[in-house]
Amino acid sequence: MRTLRKIRSHQVMTTSSALIAQTQSARGVATRPSEAGDGSTQNVTLRTPTRRARSNSDAAARETGLTVPVQAPRRPARKTGSGIGVKRSMLESYLRDGPPHGKVREGLQELKYLVLSSRVDADSDGMSAYRIYLWLILLNIPAVRTDDYLALIHRGRSPAYSKIRNDTFRTLATDPLFKRRVTEASLIRLLNAVAWKLHDSKVKPKSRPTSSRRRERESLVDTPPRIPEEPEETGSVASSLVADSAIYVQGMNVLCAPFLYAARSEVEAFALFHYFVTKECPGYIRGAMDGVHRGLRLVDRCLEIVEPKLAAHLSSKGLHAELYAFPSVLTLCACTPPLPEVLHLWDFLFAYGPHLNIICIVAQLIRMRDTLLESPR
Incomplete structure (x- = not known):
């Protein structure tokens, strides 16, 4: 509220001073030092132009007597990204929308080509x-x-x-x-x-040895034998390389x-x-x-x-x-x-x-x- 009062008082003072200056210019009266050099002043009638020069910032306030709203500074426009009003590139649009008709393999090839071309x-x-x-x-x-x-x-x-x-x-x-x-x-x-x-x-991790009692208990239960899963070739090669790294x-x-x-x-x-x-x-x-x-x-x-x-x-x-x-x-x-x-x-x-x-x-x-x-x- 204190800031608003300061802004309002500043605008009122600006408008008042503008009205006083406009009244004096309309009367055509100004004060200047005497040509005699004795330090006295005298009123001299001067011809003034019909329109007075003024700044563009308070032109509307002087003519209409209304307060000028304070505008916040504009933020700079984004150079990249996908905000409102920002045109997407072909690569970004393809990346966001995904491959057409769910064809992942063909879509990946197209995505690679767009990286190379655009x-x-x-x-x-x-x-x-x-x-x-x-x-x-x-x-x-x-x-x-x-x-x-x-x-x-x-x-x-x-x-x-x-x-x-x-x-x-x-x-x-x-x-x-x-x-x-x-x-x-x-x-x-x-x-x-x-x-x-x-x-x-x-x-x-070390494998925990199986006790004899547990082996006997598992043999009594009629369960189908477990088939060990075959490790993938690429996974075994990668794991061996990581182990040596x-x-x-x-x-x-x-x-x-x-x-x-x-x-x-x-x-x-x-x-x-x-x-x-x-x-x-x-x-x-x-x-x-x-x-x-x-x-x-x-x-x-x-x-x-x-x-x-x-x-x-x-x-x-x-x-x-x-x-x-x-x-x-x-x-x-x-x-x-x-x-x-x-x-x-x-x-x-x-x-x-x-x-x-x-x-x-x-x-x-x-x-x-x-x-x-x-x-x-």
């Missing part, structure tokens, strides 16, 4: 309202309960906690966009939760960073990152990083096929992929700025396969071909 709409910081859901669909990741993630957090420090703390403060340290959005505490929590998850998968290796912090940056919650980032390191590239998190070294050998072989002259030039200088491409292979080019372009690259990799990161690294070398060939060092 790219995800994002602002200058690389933020998109639907990118994280696109990643979850392309990687076929089921929903994760928040309580499950919180249970891992509440277990405290994992056996790899000290290694995690030695790397988190260096994660994309020179990227202002990442530092502004993702805190070191969230990185520590997510990596620690993944470490606990990998630790639990390595520890196999470490719970944390250097470089997982950078590989985790884009997930946290693009996600709308830590639970989404946890689901994506854990699935990615255990299903898509389990060789990357093994103690010896076998998957990374195999990728580096693939970079050399692909470059020899596509650009033999450039491959021979780098080989003559003693430059193999293990020396210059190790971070790019390990982090799927997340170490190469700018971060918004990394997110667009990952859209493509998740749509058509993370193994294409090797081809993308070779493409980077081809774009720098002339510069590399002309460099004396």
Whole structure:
């Protein structure tokens, strides 16, 4: 109420002063110093224009004598998203509406093609309202309960906690966009939760031996024999790789960073990152990083096929992929700025396969071909 009184009194005073000034101008009387220089004043009749100049802010109040309503400042329009009045892209509309006639396989192929042809709409910081859901669909990741993630957090420090703390403060340290959005505490929590998850998968529960009395009781009961379920081939291979993996290796912090940056919650980032390191590239998190070294050998072989002259030039200088491409292979080019372009690259990799990161690294070398060939060092 006090604020309303102040606004009202200000408008009344403005209107009153305007009426006084208008009356004086109508009479044509003004006061000016005397030309004699004795400091006295005298009334002099001046010719004034018929209309008096005024500001646009109180023009309506002066003419009509009504109060001017105070308008709230307008909020800036959203650059991305699906609010009212915002035109959706073809990719976003397809993602929201789903495949036509429930054809999931054909719809997934169309979704991948739209990622390749029209790219995800994002602002200058690389933020998109639907990118994280696109990643979850392309990687076929089921929903994760928040309580499950919180249970891992509440277990405290994992056996790899000290290694995690030695790397988190260096994660994309020179990227202002990442530092502004993702805190070191969230990185520590997510990596620690993944470490606990990998630790639990390595520890196999011991089967409890069956007592002789229980065996006799089960033999007396006429029950059909249980047929053991055949494990899936992919599941057994993945479980064996996870069993041989470490719970944390250097470089997982950078590989985790884009997930946290693009996600709308830590639970989404946890689901994506854990699935990615255990299903898509389990060789990357093994103690010896076998998957990374195999990728580096693939970079050399692909470059020899596509650009033999450039491959021979780098080989003559003693430059193999293990020396210059190790971070790019390990982090799927997340170490190469700018971060918004990394997110667009990952859209493509998740749509058509993370193994294409090797081809993308070779493409980077081809774009720098002339510069590399002309460099004396």
